[in-house]
Amino acid sequence: MKIGRLILPFLAAVIAVAGLAAVHPAFADDDGKRGAGGGAVPENAAYKQECSSCHFLYMPGFLPGRSWEAIIKGSDKHFGENLGLDDKAKEELSAFLTANAAEKSGLEWSPKILKGIGADTPGRITEVPYIKKEHGKIKAAVFKRPAIGSFSNCGACHPKGGQGGFDEDAVSIPK
Ligand code: HEC
Ligand code: HEC
Secondary structure: OHHHHHHHHHHHHHHHHHHHHHHHHHHHHHHHOOOOOOOOOOOOHHHHHHHOOOOOOOOHHHOOHHHHHHHHHOHHHEOOEOOOOOHHHHHHHHHHHHHOOOOOOOOOOHHHHHHHHOOOOOOOHHHOHHHHHHOOOOOHHHHOOOOOOOOOOHHHHOOOHHHOOOOHHHOOOOO
């Protein structure tokens, strides 16, 4: 009967957790609504794990869903790298990225990004007309500074970018 005594508290814990999970969607819904302006990259373990080891964890809201789908579909030839994603990972990443893409993100910049793109499917955020225009005054030599490296390295000049802080007053260009 020793086992029975162990199982009962365990069952109670399982029921408690199941109860929390049943309530959770209501909270998740509130968290998911971001007001106009910023908002961090939405939490997603697979996105963080697969997409942040080589570069800045880009905002899903900075590209349309069809661009993210194309990026994931072509992930075996990703800018010269094979990301080695299996079908399950591809499905999960595609679903996360399209659910938070420019059409759905609620970020202040997303409508401007979409407007300039029209029917195109940009493969890079740095090719998006609105993003190019916002950085038009920065000289090519600045992007090549050792502390920056390239235009794609958003976090070098937007230290709060990962939390949605792309506003002009939060910009700091490394010397
Ligand atoms: C093995 C390294 C590596 C991993 C992992 C990786 N990338 Fe990349 N990614 C690159 C390289 C290299 C570039 C080109 C960067 C450059 O031109 O400076 C790039 C560029 C990009 C760009 C374009 C950036 C721009 O210039 O606007 C996007 C978007 C992107 N990656 C998304 C992803 C996503 C989504 C994942 C996860 C599925 C991912 N990356 C994982 C290596 C990687
Ligand atoms: C060399 C530094 C540098 C890099 C790298 C850089 N930015 Fe910027 N970014 C700036 C500066 C400076 C501005 C402000 C331009 C101005 O004066 O209007 C800016 C403006 C912006 C804005 C407009 C903010 C607003 O509300 O007015 C967005 C969005 C943005 N950057 C996103 C990005 C993304 C995404 C990347 C990476 C793909 C990136 N930036 C890479 C320096 C940089």
